[in-house]
Amino acid sequence: AQSVAQPEDQVNVAEGNPLTVKCTYSVSGNPYLFWYVQYPNRGLQFLLKYITGDNLVKGSYGFEAEFNKSQTSFHLKKPSALVSDSALYFCAVSLNSGYSTLTFGKGTMLLVSP
Amino acid sequence: EAEVAQSPRYKITEKSQAVAFWCDPISGHATLYWYRQILGQGPELLVQFQDESVVDDSQLPKDRFSAERLKGVDSTLKIQPAELGDSAMYLCASSLRTGSPSYNEQFFGPGTRLTVL
Numbered sequence: 001a002q003s004v005a006q007p008e009d010q011v012n013v014a015e016g017n018p019l020t021v022k023c024t025y026s027v028s029g030n031p032y033l034f035w036y037v038q039y040p041n042r043g044l045q046f047l048l049k050y051i052t053g054d055n056l057v058k059g060s061y062g063f064e065a066e067f068n069k070s071q072t073s074f075h076l077k078k079p080s081a082l083v084s085d086s087a088l089y090f091c092a093v094s095l096n097s098g099y100s101t102l103t104f105g106k107g108t109m110l111l112v113s114p
Numbered sequence: 115e116a117e118v119a120q121s122p123r124y125k126i127t128e129k130s131q132a133v134a135f136w137c138d139p140i141s142g143h144a145t146l147y148w149y150r151q152i153l154g155q156g157p158e159l160l161v162q163f164q165d166e167s168v169v170d171d172s173q174l175p176k177d178r179f180s181a182e183r184l185k186g187v188d189s190t191l192k193i194q195p196a197e198l199g200d201s202a203m204y205l206c207a208s209s210l211r212t213g214s215p216s217y218n219e220q221f222f223g224p225g226t227r228l229t230v231l
Contacts, residue, residue, distance in 0.1 A: 004156075032217045043118070043205055043222030044157070051217050090156050094217070101170055102220065104156030 002027040004091050004105035012111050013081045021076040021108045023091030033074040034092040034102065035065055044090060050074060061085070081112045116140045118223035120206050126229045132194035135226045139187070139208030147220060148181055148191050149205040157205055163189065196230045203227050 003026045013019045025031055032051055036044040048059025055067040065076045074091060091105045119138040127133050139146050144165050149157035160179065162170040166186040174181065178197070183189040193200055204227075207220040 034219065036222075041224070041227075043120075043207075043224045044220075046219040046221070049217070049219055092156070101159050101162065104158070106154070106156050 002031075002093050002095060002100075002103045004093050004103055006089075006091055006105035006108045008108050009106075010109045010111060012113065014113050015083050016080050019078050019081045019085070019110065019112070021089050021091075021110060023074045023076065023105060024072050025074060025091070025093040026072065027093055027095055029095050032094045032100075033065075033067060034094075035059065035063070035074075035076050036090045036092065036104075038088040038090065038107070047076070047089075081110075083112050083114055086110055086112045116221075118206055118208055118221055120204075120223035120226055122226055123224060124227050124229075126231065127196050128231050129198055130195040132192065133196050133228065134193075135191045135204050135206075135228075137189045137191070137206030137223060139189075139206070140221055143208035143210055143221070144186070145209045145218070146183055146189050147207040147209075148189070149207065151203040151205055151225070153202070160191070193228075196228075198230050201228055201230045 005024045034049045035047040038044045047063050048057050050057045050067045058064045063078050065074055067074050088107045088109050090107045092102045094100045094102045121136050146163040148160045151157040160174045161181045163183045166183050181191045203225045205225045206223045209218040209220045
């Protein structure tokens, strides 16, 4: 079975400071890893994904994530946070085979203060 | 920009009643997903279609839930009868046909928020 852990329910950061939202995963095989963002009363929006290759993945809105196989982590990062980044962030994992389903973490609320 | 459409956006019903949700995926997307998202949790897959065929419905409570995608385009999710525990956001998503569905990013609709009284 595959699973995702997002250990922080909420992350608080001041605007202009770097941010990190943590994610660890468990899967029996090579993973595909994703980050999605959800704004209030909206569906999820895709931010970035890791499939293979370079461990540092760059995505939308200046976000990036680093795949670390030894630590089974895929933390989301941004060098300089914006107030508009405040939202609910979900990490997700699937197995790199066929119709493997996507398993989501419980989400981390990011609050960026002015 | 193409989007996944869902209706209704909000639905309030009484327990034991029937409810139905509709989803229209992005044109050309072969894979369609229905998720349930309980407040404070991540989405959980209910059913996955490839074209008109179900490829995964292992988490769908089949005694009360049903889903169909008859022509391989839009889809309907039905609950009959609704129970109090069904109150949640129901999300539809779609993804491209090319490559493996497991690595194609999914595009989500705005969801239907269901409240069962």
